[in-house]
């Protein structure tokens with residue numbers, strides 16, 4: 001009912017007196033006044049002497065029955081936006097930043113919290129900045145996205161050695177290794193594919209016209225950590241991707257100095273990445289590129305090789 005009416009508020013908006021409500025309600029505190037003991041607040045809907053041993057009594061039914069018996073009216077109201085219920089059954093509180101894992105089950109909240117405030121407007125306008133030839137740049141991740149991603153990785157803590165031998169890979173060998181953590185290691189790989197399909201694919205289709213691959217595939221999704229004493233840069237290479245996503249998770253000249261990405265063929269560097277903005281560029285042939293040296297602090301980026 002709420003769905004149908006919600007779409008036609010002018011015509012159908014109102015407040016209805018109803019005999020039964022469930023799941024979510026606003027209750028005037030006086031109704032639950034413990035002095036009057038109409039209901040026992042301790043067990044709210046369950047408590048009723050008569051049914052206290054009956055496990056089959058539905059809590060909603062019993063609660064509403066008690067209200068009716070005591071002459072307390074119940075209403076459904078679609079005139080005011082009170083919010084909505086998040087799904088909690090998928091929520092895994094053993095994770096660092098469990099909200100971040102909820103992109104599929106609580107997409108509405110996820111989007112509001114983790115997507116950059118200018119993402120939609122940029123996508124709709126179709127005006128994407130192009131700092132180097134066929135390297136485009138767009139806002140996608142909110143500052144909280146960036147912080148939560150770094151926290152998830154640092155909390156997990158098992159950064160790779162940045163060596164050629166890499167037991168996480170099928171062949172056991174990475175020719176251009178970074179010090180990184182893969183999303184599979186923190187249980188975010190499925191969520192990431194959803195993120196690519198929802199938020200990256202529409203941008204890609206507007207920029208590289210005629211390439212349509214739905215849903216996008218990606219096996220290599222990882223956060224790189226650059227630090228002068230660890231890995232400070234990345235030598236020129238191609239990515240094993242049709243296109244690559246590279247999101248800046250922290251701020252140049254605030255969190256680190258130096259860094260950035262240079263495209264060798266065009267002798268073009270982007271040295272002023274913006275927090276939560278992503279590059280999108282072809283992975284092979286023309287876009288031979290390198291990670292420039294970080295001279296101070298720690299630089300974090302989220303990289304994804306899409307359609308390998």
Ligand SMILES: O=C(O)CCC(=O)C(=O)O
Pocket residue numbers: 178224234239246260261289290291292301303
């Ligand atoms: O440091 C950068 O921005 C480049 C990273 C990169 O090319 C990669 O991880 O494949």
Ligand SMILES: [Fe+2]
Pocket residue numbers: 237238239244289
């Ligand atoms: Fe790369």
